[in-house]
Amino acid sequence: xxxxxxxxxxxxxxxxxxxxxxxxxxxxxxxxxxxxxxxxxxxxxxxxxxxxxxxxxxxxxxxxxxxxxxxxxxxxxxxxxxxxxxxxxxxxxxxxxxxxxxxxxxxxxxxxxxxxxxxxxxxxxxxxxxxxxxxxxxxxxxxxxxxxxxxxxxxxxxxxxxxxxxxxxxxxxxxxxxxxxxxxxxxxxxxxxxxxxxxxxxxxxxxxxxxxxxxxxxxxxxxxxxxxxxxxxxxxxxxxxxxxxxxxxxxxxxxxxxxxxxxxxxxxxxxxxxxxxxxxxxxxxxxxxxxxxxxxxxxxxxxxxxxxxxxxxxxxxxxxxxxxxxxxxxxxxxxxxxxxxxxxxxxxxxxxxxx
Amino acid sequence: xxxxxxxxxxxxxxxxxxxxxxxxxxxxxxxxxxxxxxxxxxxxxxxxxxxxxxxxxxxxxxxxxxxxxxxxxxxxxxxxxxxxxxxxxxxxxxxxxxxxxxxxxxxxxxxxxxxxxxxxxxxxxxxxxxxxxxxxxxxxxxxxxxxxxxxxxxxxxxxxxxxxxxxxxxxxxxxxxxxx
Numbered sequence: 135x136x137x138x139x140x141x142x143x144x145x146x147x148x149x150x151x152x153x154x155x156x157x158x159x160x161x162x163x164x165x166x167x168x169x170x171x172x173x174x175x176x177x178x179x180x181x182x183x184x185x186x187x188x189x190x191x192x193x194x195x196x197x198x199x200x201x202x203x204x205x206x207x208x209x210x211x212x213x214x215x216x217x218x219x220x221x222x223x224x225x226x227x228x229x230x231x232x233x234x235x236x237x238x239x240x241x242x243x244x245x246x247x248x249x250x251x252x253x254x255x256x257x258x259x260x261x262x263x264x265x266x267x268x269x270x271x272x273x274x275x276x277x278x279x280x281x282x283x284x285x286x287x288x289x290x291x292x293x294x295x296x297x298x299x300x301x302x303x304x305x306x307x308x309x310x311x312x313x314x315x316x317x318x319x320x321x322x323x324x325x326x327x328x329x330x331x332x333x334x335x336x337x338x339x340x341x342x343x344x345x346x347x348x349x350x351x352x353x354x355x356x357x358x359x360x361x362x363x364x365x366x367x368x369x370x371x372x373x374x375x376x377x378x379x380x381x382x383x384x385x386x387x388x389x390x391x392x393x394x395x396x397x398x399x400x401x402x403x404x405x406x407x408x409x410x411x412x413x414x415x416x417x418x419x420x421x422x423x424x425x426x427x428x429x430x431x432x433x434x435x436x437x438x439x440x441x442x443x444x445x446x447x448x449x450x451x452x453x454x455x456x457x458x459x460x461x462x463x464x465x466x467x468x469x470x471x472x473x474x475x476x477x478x479x480x481x482x483x484x485x486x487x488x489x
Numbered sequence: 490x491x492x493x494x495x496x497x498x499x500x501x502x503x504x505x506x507x508x509x510x511x512x513x514x515x516x517x518x519x520x521x522x523x524x525x526x527x528x529x530x531x532x533x534x535x536x537x538x539x540x541x542x543x544x545x546x547x548x549x550x551x552x553x554x555x556x557x558x559x560x561x562x563x564x565x566x567x568x569x570x571x572x573x574x575x576x577x578x579x580x581x582x583x584x585x586x587x588x589x590x591x592x593x594x595x596x597x598x599x600x601x602x603x604x605x606x607x608x609x610x611x612x613x614x615x616x617x618x619x620x621x622x623x624x625x626x627x628x629x630x631x632x633x634x635x636x637x638x639x640x641x642x643x644x645x646x647x648x649x650x651x652x653x654x655x656x657x658x659x660x661x662x663x664x665x666x667x668x669x
Contacts, residue, residue: 153523153526154523154524154525154526154529155523155525155526156523156524156525156526156527156528156556156557157525158525158556158557158558159525159526159527159557159558159565162557162558162563162564162565165563176562176563176564177563190518192520192522193518193520193522194522200556202560203556203558203559203560203563204558204563205563206561206562206563206564207560207561207563208560208561208562248521249520249521249522249523250518250519250520250521251518251519254518255518258516258518262514263512263514266514266516267512267514
């Protein structure tokens with residue numbers, strides 16, 4: 135089977151409000167830098183393009199079609215889209231390459247969440263009979279999950295505050311972060327609760343922006359002559375949409391995907407986890423069986439800035455950056471979708487052999 | 490339709506066995522929608538009675554209304570070009586079916602119009618014309634509302650009407666001024 139590698143990753147700053155900018159205006163600068171990183175001109179120079187976005191975020195039907203304006207799609211290109219985080223667009227692109235239909239692919243994700251009320255918008259992804267008509271928002275569902283963790287003695291509020299503190303501290307080194315700084319766990323614990331037991335700091339911010347990745351066969355990566363990281367494993371699993379039927383204190387879908395992706399087949403130097411709420415980072419670290427030798431979310435993770443439909447792809451991009459930067463030899467990237475970590479994707483990235 | 494009426498809020502629809510086979514779950518979401526930076530600049534000019542396009546730095550095509558990018562080349566369009574309110578009919582259709590909540594009475598004409606100075610058409614209404622005589626290549630000009638009624642909207646131009654200028658050959662529509 136052909137080895138597939140990541141050769142480029144770029145993202146916008148995570149901003150609370152991108153102002154008047156439309157989809158194309160948000161995406162285009164990121165794609166320009168992504169193409170430059172590989173040394174190509176536009177989407178004509180890759181075999182396949184796949185994007186991830188969700189029209190509900192900005193309330194504009196077919197906004198993903200407008201995004202195609204950023205690509206240079208004349209003459210026509212092979213293009214696809216997932217109404218999901220672009221980590222799943224990357225998964226589709228990997229299948230495309232493995233089937234022998236492409237040797238390279240551009241993947242991008244974008245989200246402009248600021249025009250709507252994101253937690254309420256996300257309530258409409260719940261099952262349409264029992265939960266969506268109740269308008270249960272994403273923060274309240276996460277709060278229920280955190281409450282179960284606390285009541286069962288699986289975490290303490292201090293554990294959660296420590297996740298926040300580390301995220302803010304790590305984000306100081308991330309030029310795209312929205313929230314960064316020195317915040318002690320004690321300072322977090324002094325904050326009032328927002329949706330009990332969650333404090334505002336336990337919740338990721340609402341961000342606008344985009345991210346892009348280029349993947350290719352290792353042969354193509356070498357032909358381009360750019361540094362790359364090999365995707366040695368990837369899988370995704372989903373749990374039922376009935377919240378009450380799930381064990382919210384564990385992430386069995388992450389465990390299963392991690393096993394299938396071969397996470398434990400080697401040391402894990404770095405892990406970038408898509409945990410929109412502090413307690414979820416703890417759930418994920420346990421599900422992935424990470425040891426204290428693993429650097430978790432050195433970018434600050436999504437508590438420092440959460441680009442809906444791009445943050446999962448960004449986790450993969452951040453691990454890529456650590457590997458080509460020489461800080462890590464092997465790492466795990468995780469993406470999530472749905473309420474309380476319903477759907478999870480796990481990818482293993484490794485340093486490629488020298489050309 | 491009668492089923493939908495029966496399913497007012499909180500009501501369910503049942504089959505003969507008394508099983509619920511439908512519920513009403515209306516979705517209302519509020520958004521603070523923005524047009525985009527390029528479209529916002531366009532609308533600011535329309536408010537002043539001026540049509541503007543944007544030129545692609547690579548293929549030189551002029552887009553109207555601009556969206557900030559050349560869809561063909563995938564590059565940002567920055568240079569703004571002032572356009573005429575005279576245009577050429579690129580295609581048209583005669584609408585004979587009344588559309589609910591549309592105050593315009595059929596039959597009327599919707600046309601793809603390429604304004605002078607641009608290469609891409611936009612859609613607008615045609616009026617003050619004999620519908621059967623409208624044709625591709627026909628020259629038209631915008632009929633504006635009184636200035637006091639101008640808003641950030643394309644319907645500052647009520648419609649386009651034919652003008653006494655020679656037709657543009659089909660293969661030249663949208664091809665002029667490309668290098669200008």
